[in-house]
Amino acid sequence: MTVYQATASAPVNIACIKYWGKRDTKLILPTNSSLSVTLDQDHLRSTTTSRADPSFQQDRLWLNGTEDEIKEGGRLATCIREMKALRKQLEDKDSSLPKISDYHVHISSRNNFPTAAGLASSASGFAALVASLAALYQLPTSRSDLSRIARQGSGSACRSLFGGFVAWQKGERADGSDSLAVEVAPREHWPDIHALICVVNDEKKGTSSTSGMQRTVETSPLLQHRIKHVVPERMAAISKAILARDFDTFARITMQDSNQFHAVALDTEPPIFYMNDVSRAIIALIVEYNRVAVEKGGKLKAAYTYDAGPNAVIYAPKENIKEIVELIVKYFPQAENFKDPFGLFGAAGVQGKVVEGFNEAVAKPFSVGAVKGLIHTRVGDGPRTLGPEEALLGPEGLPK
Numbered sequence: 001m002t003v004y005q006a007t008a009s010a011p012v013n014i015a016c017i018k019y020w021g022k023r024d025t026k027l028i029l030p031t032n033s034s035l036s037v038t039l040d041q042d043h044l045r046s047t048t049t050s051r052a053d054p055s056f057q058q059d060r061l062w063l064n065g066t067e068d069e070i071k072e073g074g075r076l077a078t079c080i081r082e083m084k085a086l087r088k089q090l091e092d093k094d095s096s097l098p099k100i101s102d103y104h105v106h107i108s109s110r111n112n113f114p115t116a117a118g119l120a121s122s123a124s125g126f127a128a129l130v131a132s133l134a135a136l137y138q139l140p141t142s143r144s145d146l147s148r149i150a151r152q153g154s155g156s157a158c159r160s161l162f163g164g165f166v167a168w169q170k171g172e173r174a175d176g177s178d179s180l181a182v183e184v185a186p187r188e189h190w191p192d193i194h195a196l197i198c199v200v201n202d203e204k205k206g207t208s209s210t211s212g213m214q215r216t217v218e219t220s221p222l223l224q225h226r227i228k229h230v231v232p233e234r235m236a237a238i239s240k241a242i243l244a245r246d247f248d249t250f251a252r253i254t255m256q257d258s259n260q261f262h263a264v265a266l267d268t269e270p271p272i273f274y275m276n277d278v279s280r281a282i283i284a285l286i287v288e289y290n291r292v293a294v295e296k297g298g299k300l301k302a303a304y305t306y307d308a309g310p311n312a313v314i315y316a317p318k319e320n321i322k323e324i325v326e327l328i329v330k331y332f333p334q335a336e337n338f339k340d341p342f343g344l345f346g347a348a349g350v351q352g353k354v355v356e357g358f359n360e361a362v363a364k365p366f367s368v369g370a371v372k373g374l375i376h377t378r379v380g381d382g383p384r385t386l387g388p389e390e391a392l393l394g395p396e397g398l399p400k
């Protein structure tokens, strides 16, 4: 008997222009466009296996081995329903195709990093879900069209359908048909962009993005200014900077937009604080690191950005990452050795230090554990279809 099953993996993305606010909460239509860098799946990824089988009694999903309820009308149910509808259209056009759109599905997914901790697991998770169902159903659908479905799982997920540098165009239509992700540039265009994630907290966060952003929409006058007067210009300027590989402009806009996102969070009633003292100290270090570079006649060398949590993501050209790791380790001693996927440091490991001319008084040193870990990664590719050896469902259609 044929087994209808497919496995796919999808990357995390971290926005430089932040999505924050919905104009339609059901369809997940944003109040502004956004733009992100897709990170390398070799380091951070969600992997998902989907199977359709006539013996299954209902659609079921396991996340990291534990069953997650698929609530009727909820985000998971919407994505699965939309993907089945695309398969149904194919079957209606071509009677030779097996009618698997009628079967229930079993889905097993794993994240190789903490879930719901502000490391964008919902983005890679829903992108992997949609990519695995697209492979299962053998859909000829374009990535932008699939991004419309992933968007209904979690807004930021639509951007994980592409590698490289990705824009989510907010769209104008009420039905959401023009609210989708497009590639600004593939990773090959600017592979030199690396990222250092400083894990400040890997526990489940206080105010979820979903509820926080709607409170901002309802109460923040600053958000209205951001939507109308700030984001459109920044989207155009950062896209141009990416196409020109202009890191100075890319970094400036990225930091400005992170700052403004946290300003609209603060402008919310009651106010929302996602950054903590550790996050702010990292900002001070990057600002000083850049100041030294500019004073020596150079350009910006690093850009920080923060999502709905205290973890920092630092974007920089590869050649600067060694100095940045040394800087962070100097102020935030690490319990564990730095995992060095790009071989920047020899057997001696990282020695904390600052660059010449750096004013060490900009931040106080923290104790071990303030930054729990450092993840060095880089710009990466879009979802991958994997072979049967990577499957997360066993022969009975249950998680392995």
Ligand SMILES: Nc1ncnc2c1ncn2[C@@H]1O[C@H](COP(=O)(O)OP(=O)(O)OP(=O)(O)O)[C@@H](O)[C@H]1O
Pocket (backbone or CB within 6 Å): 046, 047, 063, 109, 110, 111, 114, 115, 116, 117, 118, 119, 120, 121, 122, 123, 124, 125, 126, 128, 129, 156, 208, 209, 307, 308
């Ligand atoms: N691999 C996955 N497959 C399906 N759904 C997932 C997967 N990983 C995460 N999710 C869904 O995303 C939720 C976590 O999303 P949430 O927005 O709270 O955290 P986050 O994505 O880590 O943080 P943020 O989006 O703010 O950076 C999970 O509770 C789950 O519903």
Ligand SMILES: C[C@@](O)(CCOP(=O)(O)OP(=O)(O)O)CC(=O)O
Pocket (backbone or CB within 6 Å): 014, 015, 017, 018, 019, 020, 028, 034, 122, 153, 154, 155, 156, 157, 209, 210, 211, 306, 307, 308
């Ligand atoms: C701060 C952000 O990371 C917010 C992400 O919000 P989500 O995409 O997690 O929200 P929902 O659409 O409600 O699922 C900024 C960004 O990724 O653009």
